[in-house]
Amino acid sequence: PEIETQILELYLSDKDITQQEIAKSVNCDQSNVGRKLKAIAKKFNYSESSLDYQEYLVKIFSQYKPDLVDKKIIEHYNFYPVFMPDKPEEPDSPFYIERxxxxxxxxxxxxxxxxxxxxxxxxxxxxxxxxxxxxxxxxxxxxxxxxxxxxxxxxxxxxxxxxxxxxxxxxxxxxxxxxxxxxxxxxxxxxxxxxxxxxxxxxxxxxxxxxxxxxxxxxxxxxxxxxxxxxxxxxxxxxxxxxxxxxxxxxxxxxxxxxxxxxxxxxxxxxxxxxxxxxxxxxLKEFEKEEVIRLILLHQLDPKIVTDLMSMV
Missing domain, CATH: 3.40.50.300 (P-loop containing nucleotide triphosphate hydrolases)
Incomplete structure (x- = not known):
């Protein structure tokens, strides 16, 4: 839902933002902010036995979608992106997939x-x-x-x-x-x-x-x-x-x-x-879902997390 995406983006965009400020920005009750963030975390395999849900969200998005996360948040939690190619693949690269x-x-x-x-x-x-x-x-x-x-x-x-x-x-x-x-x-x-x-x-x-x-x-x-x-x-x-x-x-x-x-x-x-x-x-258009999954597996990433991210942001 759009309100979930708005809440998530606000939460990740500012290290010092409060749930009260997020609630005011999206025009909802403050109690809903925490519930929705926790619900989003559960979509990405969050377990209450590990980190708290807010820290877990920071970890997932810092690793897989760092462009959405405030640099101060990444530095604070010390979570960094997983490796993804930032330059063209060589012709014999095992990570190249045909289109x-x-x-x-x-x-x-x-x-x-x-x-x-x-x-x-x-x-x-x-x-x-x-x-x-x-x-x-x-x-x-x-x-x-x-x-x-x-x-x-x-x-x-x-x-x-x-x-x-x-x-x-x-x-x-x-x-x-x-x-x-x-x-x-x-x-x-x-x-x-x-x-x-x-x-x-x-x-x-x-x-x-x-x-x-x-x-x-x-x-x-x-x-x-x-x-x-x-x-x-x-x-x-x-x-x-x-x-x-x-x-x-x-x-x-x-x-x-x-x-x-x-x-x-x-x-x-x-x-x-x-x-x-x-x-x-x-x-060449954006990668199809099947092509993305092949890339994810080649880079040994978690396909469920990445495909859920694609559908959300």
Whole structure:
């Protein structure tokens, strides 16, 4: 019930708050506050033979949902969070679980199959902390296993004043970043500062001709440029052009692109110039209950406590 959640959140948010103050905030009798807190504790296997119910609640939430607990309370009781991953899983991590968008074929398998197709494009949309970067690592690992060349570019590193001052400057900065990954490859055609899209396209074609191998280009956090309409419009049109070129020029079939982002693109792109309506769309949503339980068991946590927490907060 909503009032239970309100009482719990108030209790955990302030070390010095009293039950009288909580009762006043949620407009209920003071006697109800203690009863409801105790009832919540019992949902999480509270036994009166152990800690008192208030301390037990602090322990459970400090360990499993510390973002709801006032730091002073955690320090006072000396309860600390259980280990949970705070960074992307490595490709061979035993804690990585495969995700499913369609039955019988994991998201990972779909991505692996797609990057093996000439001139392919994979679009990964996922909120932060939903496994996007872990999936990218798996794709990159598969590309390397296939003896492809893979390059990962994170767009937050490209957002500098000098780069975002104009479309040409941004594309030039992007091109420079990409070329720096291939120090042994000779310089491409002369750069035209007045038409960066054409120059960048010529450079990439020259790179593909030089490599003579499949190149998986992974562009992460491309939503960083959504806030720059002129830049994003031209840059994404360039990506779409590269994708389409695989139908016309054989060497472009060696390029496979993965673009990843957290939010939907709401800019004004012609449907024939957008990379967001072609290729394989992958959307990572919040974990299903079954996936959460698998993660919990892998991390040797208490599944009942965690699933009860999910239903409550």
């Amino acid at each position: 499913y968008q369609i039955r019988r074929c994991s998201v990972e398998s779909q991505c692996y199959q797609e990057i093996e197709r000439p001139g392919s494009l994979v679009r990964i949309k996922a909120p932060n902390k939903m496994g996007k970067t872990s999936l990218i690592k798996k794709i990159q690992d598969k590309a390397n296993e296939n003896n492809y060349i893979s390059q990962y570019l994170k767009f937050n590193l490209l957002i500098e004043d000098s780069n975002v001052s104009s479309v040409n400057n941004f594309i030039k900065g992007f091109n420079k970043n990409l070329k720096s990954r291939f120090p042994d490859v000779s310089e491409g055609p002369d750069w035209d500062d007045n038409n960066a899209k054409i120059s960048c396209t010529k450079d990439l074609k020259a790179l593909l001709l030089n490599l003579q191998k499949n190149l998986v280009l992974i562009l992460d956090e491309v939503d960083e440029i959504f806030q720059y309409p002129e830049i994003s419009k031209d840059f994404f049109a360039m990506l779409r052009h590269w994708y389409e070129e695989s139908n016309n020029v054989k060497i472009w079939r060696n390029l496979r692109m993965v673009i990843a982002y957290s939010t939907e693109y709401h800019g004004t792109l012609d449907i024939y110039q957008s990379p967001f309506n072609v290729g394989l769309p992958i959307e």
